[in-house]
Amino acid sequence: MSFQASTSLKSQTRVCQHCDLAVEWLSLPEQQSAYCPRCNTQLYRGKSINVAGNLPLAIACAVLFYPALFEPFLSIRLIGEWITASLWGGVAALYHDGFTSLALFVGLTTIITPAVVLVATFMAEWAIRYRSRRWLKRSLTAIQWFKHWMMLDVFLISIAISAFKLQDYSDLYFRHGLLFLALLQILILLLITRLSSRRYWEVFETRHADFSHEHSSVTVAEHSSEAILVDCPHCHLTQSAHGHCERCESLIKPSNDYKMVRNTWGFLLIATVAIVPANLIPISILFTNGQRLEDTILSGIASLIENDMPGIAAIIFIASIIVPIFKIIGIAYILLAIQFDRQRFHRQRMTIYFAVKWIGKWSMMDILVIAIMLTLVDRGQILNFTPGLGAIAFAVVVFFTMLATESLKPNLIWRNINEKVNQ
Structure with missing residues (x-):
């Protein structure tokens, strides 16, 4: 095991973000992952992923976003007339039929959340390049919150169920928009698995060590043996419990x-x-x-x-x-x-x-x-x-x-x- 429970709080520790257990950092090969011995939360992900690779993925998702949103993914033929369905069309149909709350919910989970995650990824890259701690924190917070509400994968399964329901009433034809939706889901899922707040902050700290030291208004406290260590909810830096985070300057207060x-x-x-x-x-x-x-x-x-x-x-x-x-x-x-x-x-x-x-x-x-x-x-x-x-x-x-x-x-x-x- 690469981590062990630590009864004495030391400077080289990591606090589990899910159970608050302080674990001591031991030697760990880069190819291995480490998990909390108490709740099994992943504390360290092996096979280090280059953060710079996230930008090309985000660009590819952005290119696919428009056709996935507006291109038809399914068509039916009724009385010689073609009727097509698109992602945007479903939201618009709910809104025009007076189901505004449903339209907002479907739009949030299939359109707004992927768009926010993509924009936030671009903003995180921009923040690292231009040394903006504030915008890096905002971008990563948006990613962490909105990614749990993305449901493009559920939407793809829903297309299959709709096709089964309609096959007895009309002829069905799958359109090229379905390919754009599937590709977008695959790439955005890959992007989400690579996005890590801790890694972004480590890159920010490494690239702008001098800037962070000169412009930070936070005093880095020494971790005494009696100090209570906490995990920053924004950048996941383990530190002594005090007013502001040593790295992202977020206010740390008792929950x-x-x-x-x-x-x-x-x-x-x-x-x-x-x-x-x-x-x-x-x-x-x-x-x-x-x-x-x-x-x-x-x-x-x-x-x-x-x-x-x-x-x-x-x-x-x-x-x-x-x-x-x-x-x-x-x-x-x-x-x-x-x-x-x-x-x-x-x-x-x-x-x-x-x-x-x-x-x-x-x-x-x-x-x-x-x-x-x-x-x-x-x-x-x-x-x-x-x-x-x-x-x-x-x-x-x-x-x-x-x-x-x-x-x-x-x-x-x-x-x-x-x-x-x-x-």
């Missing part, structure tokens, strides 16, 4: 645990209340051959099974039923364990936290399918599709469960252990 738990409970309560109408009220309404077909999430799954699509039905059942319930129960369990000061199974709760955070965005699949269907099945045609009020309730569930996950700091899971160590 308000009560406020965090209260906010998380509030978000979770809203999601719990909304999940009832989300499952009982129709999520979509389809007019075909003079008939009005209203589908809730469960009835839509049943229809897919009747139409010999058990695979698609299973995907929607897991993403739209199992995942939201698991998120609500999982977060509630963690919050109760924190409030009742449970002394065991900390790592189990950490695993649940990471699972909830990873699967959270996949509940968005039903909303994205609705946006695609609305684009293709226009009003006035033989097929007439519109979202139901259940779609709004379901979007509320997805949005607030993700907010609850983001507001819950995993450090609180380990709070009672850390308090014993510091006593």
Whole structure:
């Protein structure tokens, strides 16, 4: 093991950003990664990635962004007329049909967030080149927050589900916009895996060591044996707890645990209340051959099974039923364990936290399918599709469960252990 738990706080230590354990830095080959011995968070990523390689990737993503946004990815033919669907078209259709909140949510997760991450990547490169500590901090903060809300991968799966749903009603044709979307998703995923706040700050420090020393208004404190070490939430520099970060000058202050738990409970309560109408009220309404077909999430799954699509039905059942319930129960369990000061199974709760955070965005699949269907099945045609009020309730569930996950700091899971160590 390349790290070991450190009972005496030394200058060459790293504080885990997820459980606040101070671990001593030992010799570590560049090809190996290192993980926290308590919560298994990655503390050091081996096979050092050159930060300079992020810029060409960001440029390639920017080139693909426009065609991925506006070029049609799917077409259907109804009564001799071609109807096409694009990413921008789905957002516009939701907005024009009066579903403004859904349009904003879909636009946020598929258009705004990738654009912000790309712009922030360019700004980070600019900040390093022109020695701007302030803009580097802002850029990296934007990347860390917005990257969790990107759902282009969920959108690609939603295209496949929409195609299966429409194949019995019309002829389907995949267009070149689908290739642009797939390439953009691959490249932006590769870019996200390479973006590291710690690495950017290390590069900034290395290139502008003289500038940082001369222009910093922060006094670097010595780490005494009795000092309490903290991890800067912005640049992840381990340092003694004092007013401002030694590297990025961010204000470091004790977190308000009560406020965090209260906010998380509030978000979770809203999601719990909304999940009832989300499952009982129709999520979509389809007019075909003079008939009005209203589908809730469960009835839509049943229809897919009747139409010999058990695979698609299973995907929607897991993403739209199992995942939201698991998120609500999982977060509630963690919050109760924190409030009742449970002394065991900390790592189990950490695993649940990471699972909830990873699967959270996949509940968005039903909303994205609705946006695609609305684009293709226009009003006035033989097929007439519109979202139901259940779609709004379901979007509320997805949005607030993700907010609850983001507001819950995993450090609180380990709070009672850390308090014993510091006593």
